[in-house]
Amino acid sequence: MIVEIVSTGDELITGSIVDTNASFLSSEFLELGILVKRCHVVGDDKKDIQAVLKEISLRADIVIVTGGLGPTKDDLTAEIAVEVTGDELIFNKHAFEHMEAFFKERHFEMSDINKKQAYLPSKSIIIQNDCGTASGFYLNHGKSVFYFLPGVPFEMKAMFKKRVLPDICGKFEISHRLKKKITLFGVPESKAAQNLEDFEKQFPDMKLGFRAAFPIIEIKLLSSVVLDNIKIKKDFKNASEWILSRFDPSQIVSAERLSMEEEVARLLIEKKKTIAVAESCTGGLIANLLTDVPGSSAYFLFSVVTYSNEAKINILDVSQKTIIDYGAVHENTAEEMAKGVMGKAGADFGISTSGIAGPTGGTEDKPVGTICIGFAKQGFSTARTYCLDFHDRSKNKKIFAYTCLNYLRKKLL
Amino acid sequence: MIVEIVSTGDELITGSIVDTNASFLSSEFLELGILVKRCHVVGDDKKDIQAVLKEISLRADIVIVTGGLGPTKDDLTAEIAVEVTGDELIFNKHAFEHMEAFFKERHFEMSDINKKQAYLPSKSIIIQNDCGTASGFYLNHGKSVFYFLPGVPFEMKAMFKKRVLPDICGKFEISHRLKKKITLFGVPESKAAQNLEDFEKQFPDMKLGFRAAFPIIEIKLLSSVVLDNIKIKKDFKNASEWILSRFDPSQIVSAERLSMEEEVARLLIEKKKTIAVAESCTGGLIANLLTDVPGSSAYFLFSVVTYSNEAKINILDVSQKTIIDYGAVHENTAEEMAKGVMGKAGADFGISTSGIAGPTGGTEDKPVGTICIGFAKQGFSTARTYCLDFHDRSKNKKIFAYTCLNYLRKKLL
Numbered sequence: 043m044i045v046e047i048v049s050t051g052d053e054l055i056t057g058s059i060v061d062t063n064a065s066f067l068s069s070e071f072l073e074l075g076i077l078v079k080r081c082h083v084v085g086d087d088k089k090d091i092q093a094v095l096k097e098i099s100l101r102a103d104i105v106i107v108t109g110g111l112g113p114t115k116d117d118l119t120a121e122i123a124v125e126v127t128g129d130e131l132i133f134n135k136h137a138f139e140h141m142e143a144f145f146k147e148r149h150f151e152m153s154d155i156n157k158k159q160a161y162l163p164s165k166s167i168i169i170q171n172d173c174g175t176a177s178g179f180y181l182n183h184g185k186s187v188f189y190f191l192p193g194v195p196f197e198m199k200a201m202f203k204k205r206v207l208p209d210i211c212g213k214f215e216i217s218h219r220l221k222k223k224i225t226l227f228g229v230p231e232s233k234a235a236q237n238l239e240d241f242e243k244q245f246p247d248m249k250l251g252f253r254a255a256f257p258i259i260e261i262k263l264l265s266s267v268v269l270d271n272i273k274i275k276k277d278f279k280n281a282s283e284w285i286l287s288r289f290d291p292s293q294i295v296s297a298e299r300l301s302m303e304e305e306v307a308r309l310l311i312e313k314k315k316t317i318a319v320a321e322s323c324t325g326g327l328i329a330n331l332l333t334d335v336p337g338s339s340a341y342f343l344f345s346v347v348t349y350s351n352e353a354k355i356n357i358l359d360v361s362q363k364t365i366i367d368y369g370a371v372h373e374n375t376a377e378e379m380a381k382g383v384m385g386k387a388g389a390d391f392g393i394s395t396s397g398i399a400g401p402t403g404g405t406e407d408k409p410v411g412t413i414c415i416g417f418a419k420q421g422f423s424t425a426r427t428y429c430l431d432f433h434d435r436s437k438n439k440k441i442f443a444y445t446c447l448n449y450l451r452k453k454l455l
Numbered sequence: 456m457i458v459e460i461v462s463t464g465d466e467l468i469t470g471s472i473v474d475t476n477a478s479f480l481s482s483e484f485l486e487l488g489i490l491v492k493r494c495h496v497v498g499d500d501k502k503d504i505q506a507v508l509k510e511i512s513l514r515a516d517i518v519i520v521t522g523g524l525g526p527t528k529d530d531l532t533a534e535i536a537v538e539v540t541g542d543e544l545i546f547n548k549h550a551f552e553h554m555e556a557f558f559k560e561r562h563f564e565m566s567d568i569n570k571k572q573a574y575l576p577s578k579s580i581i582i583q584n585d586c587g588t589a590s591g592f593y594l595n596h597g598k599s600v601f602y603f604l605p606g607v608p609f610e611m612k613a614m615f616k617k618r619v620l621p622d623i624c625g626k627f628e629i630s631h632r633l634k635k636k637i638t639l640f641g642v643p644e645s646k647a648a649q650n651l652e653d654f655e656k657q658f659p660d661m662k663l664g665f666r667a668a669f670p671i672i673e674i675k676l677l678s679s680v681v682l683d684n685i686k687i688k689k690d691f692k693n694a695s696e697w698i699l700s701r702f703d704p705s706q707i708v709s710a711e712r713l714s715m716e717e718e719v720a721r722l723l724i725e726k727k728k729t730i731a732v733a734e735s736c737t738g739g740l741i742a743n744l745l746t747d748v749p750g751s752s753a754y755f756l757f758s759v760v761t762y763s764n765e766a767k768i769n770i771l772d773v774s775q776k777t778i779i780d781y782g783a784v785h786e787n788t789a790e791e792m793a794k795g796v797m798g799k800a801g802a803d804f805g806i807s808t809s810g811i812a813g814p815t816g817g818t819e820d821k822p823v824g825t826i827c828i829g830f831a832k833q834g835f836s837t838a839r840t841y842c843l844d845f846h847d848r849s850k851n852k853k854i855f856a857y858t859c860l861n862y863l864r865k866k867l868l
Contacts, residue, residue, distance in 0.1 A: 053666075055481050057491075078498075251470075253466075326739030326746065326758060326760070342762055352801070353756060
């Protein structure tokens with residue numbers, strides 16, 4: 043089955059926005075076991091879009107077109123669709139009533155230019171948009187079913203999941219597959235790929251997806267079609283176990299689709315423990331990650347960013363002597379920071395970072411990339427030093443924060 | 456002039472990674488005054504890539520192809536290039552020596568599979584890669600000049616800027632243009648577009664780029680070709696001023712290419728002032744943004760994330776009575792937090808946030824999206840409440856943090 047994706051809009055070919063719609067759609071099709079054949083990006087140019095649609099209709103089974111369904115004069119998609127298919131635009135009562143209801147609910151008046159959005163190709167079927175004014179539609183042309191969706195990502199995604207996917211699964215008899223997502227940390231991308239090199243040979247019927255979102259690597263496993271087949275379920279289990287066996291257990295953050303911060307949150311909640319954080323070089327990033335998880339107030343008590351030595355001494359009770367003798371970036375300082383913040387917050391655990399994110403501030407002894415991580419719990423505290431320079435301040439802050447969270451995660455196991 | 460971009464790699468058509476290379480390249484070409492005609496994404500499939508390259512060579516002047524220059528068996532680009540152009544791969548001494556030096560400098564041994572990367576099409580010219588092992592190359596075929604670059608973004612970007620751009624400017628006589636980037640905050644995307652609707656009519660020779668990176672909007676202005684022409688310089692100045700006049704001055708963060716955090720940093724350094732931050736619902740994001748700016752230790756003294764009431768009382772000296780009488784999410788509490796953190800840190804300014812990021816925790820009086828921002832300086836403190844719900848925890852945290860930074864920015868003007 044050939045699937046192609048067309049993203050339209052001048053904002054894409056000027057580089058103003060990155061085309062995340064195509065990667066979302068590709069990933070959704072992969073979950074159905076279908077590798078998208080080609081993606082196309084074209085500006086808001088009638089001739090260019092027409093040419094692409096005509097060309098694709100000669101070969102693809104499914105085409106998803108996003109963008110150009112808005113109310114302005116740049117929004118040309120419906121017009122182009124009728125020109126390519128030899129159809130005409132007619133007033134669609136459902137589309138109009140939907141817009142009326144949409145505006146009424148929000149206490150806005152519908153403006154005249156929106157009326158254009160109620161005109162759809164006569165031979166198309168409407169795809170309702172619950173989150174916006176732009177209705178989508180689908181139609182047959184050439185070898186293909188064309189699904190036209192708006193370009194606004196959250197509208198497009200909701201419509202695809204709720205209406206287009208079921209339609210595709212009905213039309214093309216796409217069947218259920220087993221899925222698994224594994225989150226890894228602390229293994230370089232190239233090494234992870236190398237570890238899994240033999241996968242295809244070992245499990246020719248399964249598909250493996252691979253996503254590096256620095257510094258996390260996600261592996262997606264997808265079974266072949268499941269027809270209540272015990273063998274496939276067993277094969278899938280074997281494949282999951284094979285993948286997990288290719289990594290050191292400490293590198294596996296979660297085999298249950300969780301991110302690093304979600305896994306740390308899960309462990310803290312499971313063990314009914316609370317945490318306080320003292321950050322220096324990570325500048326609030328650890329706190330930000332931990333509080334991205336909904337319900338984080340259950341375990342996250344308090345955090346500080348103590349850039350200055352005074353703050354480390356005054357707020358965290360780090361001893362002046364430690365800082366004078368060893369410096370701010372040292373295991374002893376990090377350990378005292380972790381103890382200090384735990385005590386201040388009355389938390390079960392304290393974690394801390396002190397390091398050099400760069401680009402300046404490095405010395406021969408303590409180069410950019412040096413990070414000391416402190417950990418404290420009742421009656422016990424410790425610290426460790428790592429050297430991890432990615433030649434970029436933001437990347438260094440990220441790897442420092444994840445290294446600290448991973449350290450905490452392992453302590454919670 | 457027709458420019459097309461081809462991004463290759465299975466990781467793109469599985470949705471594993473988003474194709475940021477195409478948007479980078481599109482944006483670079485726009486700065487030359489060239490709107491890219493089409494972008495293509497294809498997997499690591501020989502036939503698919505061949506078909507795309509042949510098709511494009513009939514119409515494009517410049518083609519940039521990224522990906523597939525690595526050492527593994529999936530990396531097929533050089534092979535495909537010779538098949539399409541009827542050329543052959545030959546050993547390139549420069550490419551080989553470059554790799555040797557690259558590995559030697561990093562104290563790694565070059566593995567055998569890397570040798571493949573030294574074979575380039577005989578009729579091509581090498582494009583040196585200073586950051587990796589994959590040399591690029593360019594060649595003429597059909598109507599087009601094809602530039603082949605690696606897919607790793609930081610290698611590709613460096614090679615494009617350093618070697619491809621000068622080559623294109625030489626070959627195609629592309630001339631100097633004036634550029635400006637304006638950063639906006641607090642204006643909805645649709646409203647910003649509407650404000651600038653007449654731009655093309657007013658300044659037909661200039662180009663306007665538009666980028667929404669929530670919650671910031673960036674506007675790029677590009678003049679027509681400058682040939683020491685006083686009129687164009689004057690027109691450009693008029694166009695800049697026209698754009699700025701279309702917005703409320705408080706919405707303009709920077710007309711000098713700076714981000715919100717960079718502009719706040721610039722103002723703090725210019726005025727020789729220091730800052731301390733007390734965050735509740737923003738969970739460390741403000742501190743993280745401020746410390747993303749290199750050299751932030753010059754003005755950033757200290758921050759806390761006080762989720763719990765105890766922490767607000769114990770660390771920030773917020774009075775228990777204030778919290779009991781008004782609650783944690785209240786202007787009085789936010790004001791005391793700002794005063795408290797300023798005092799603890801001995802900073803010139805204190806800022807604070809207390810609000811409800813959601814998805815839970817909202818009430819009828821204080822719905823999700825409620826954010827109180829506190830501000831303190833010597834002898835003065837104040838607070839304000841906003842209601843900004845974007846139906847997404849991360850988005851709410853972002854808009855809260857930027858609203859707070861913008862509040863500080865305006866106080867610094």
